[in-house]
Amino acid sequence: MGIWDTLKLDPDRHRMVALVGGGGKSSTMYALARQVADSGKTVVVTTTTHILPHPKLPLTGDPAALSHLLAWHRVVTLGRYDARGKLTGAGDPADHLAVTDVVLIEADGAKLRPLKAPADHEPVIPPQTHAVIGAAGLDCVGKPIGEICHRPERVAALLGTGQDHILTPADVAAVLASPQGGRKGVSPAMAYRCLLNKADDDPRRAMGQEIQALLAQQGIFSAITYYTEEERGGLCLF
Template sequence: MDIWEKLRLEPERHRVVALVGAGGKTSTLFALAREARAAGLTAIVTTTTHIRPHPRLPLTGETDGEKLRALVDAHGVVLCGRREPTGKLTLAAAVETCRRAADVVLVEADGAKMLPLKAPAGHEPAIPPCADAVVAVAGLDGVGQAVEAACHRPERVRALLGAGEGHLLTPADVAALLAHPQGGRKGVAEGMAFRCLLNKADTPARLQYAREAAALLAARGIESAIHSYTEEERGGLCWF
């Protein structure tokens, strides 16, 4: 349970985990599912926005709770979503229905256009009300890049940071984006655990950036974890 433990989350207490932010949500989604299954738990992976289907996980658009539970019991891990014309998946069964059908439910609740960092639009993120925990993800490969190059919704990022065009992102900016109530913490209701995952700490420089950001988050009372995925692990295709 490496990722669960790094994030100080417990599947028995944090049964519905929503992932927001950028720079590694999908990899983390499937990592959490794989670790839960390895621990003998069942899991549903779903989305309140959009997600690409996993080629080796059973896919269902089932919305009936009993039928969904039977599928989960048969397969261990199930991807629950309705296929759209684009090929991506959107929400099928309500997250609360998924919660009753599996031990843990992992929800991709935000989009970032494959960029390392973001600030949410007015309608984002789509955190389900039944979430027990929210994990805000950030990619350390955005540090040192201009906001316009590294961020989804760069105009919102600049507004939250009070930065001008061409601003080069720093570890302090990453921490500020994650901690901001209109950034990584947006939509996190009282009672939901909040964690940050500082991802792509895969070089000495990025590891140092992550440590600096983690210290700044800790000063705000926010728990974070530092991690990196191998090239093979990115996207979670190798785990199932």
């Protein structure tokens, strides 16, 4: 079963997918891209924030060049370098759907932390997005908010605790389900899925199942995943 099926998403219907939240966004984005490419379709990988470029994928900063590149490559990264050597977005992601089958967007940053609550300017989800994946790393459970979270003051405020609070599975579910957390900017027209990543062992998988059940009570589908060392960041997929 591929990652699209695991998340109960369909690349024919969910042609523009945005990824937000904490741990697992890049790995999942490239896993989604690989599966679509293997099915014979084309993919544009881009961002509305900042990402590191995949070293093995063709890259352009010119949306007008996409059509030509996609004639030769099934997966193309679209973005322009900033002063820090990261990629920022280029053009309107909705326009890219005219030249490709699927657009995948990293729409949030977490500075490699497994859980976050967004700032006022985050995430940047295009209004035409068909599906949003809110990610969290299960390694955050059992750790203090201030030690493990990105924007810990936001997470603490959302949960009504101090930053010394030890995160529980219920806390992770609350952050992912909240309109001030993982669900921020997700319109009713967008499918919303949660990715519970880093289920590397039985205790973490059990935590993931507890979070999964809590999200299901709120009508939110979630998938429990993990990536091997070589799969992380999608480097081995292309």
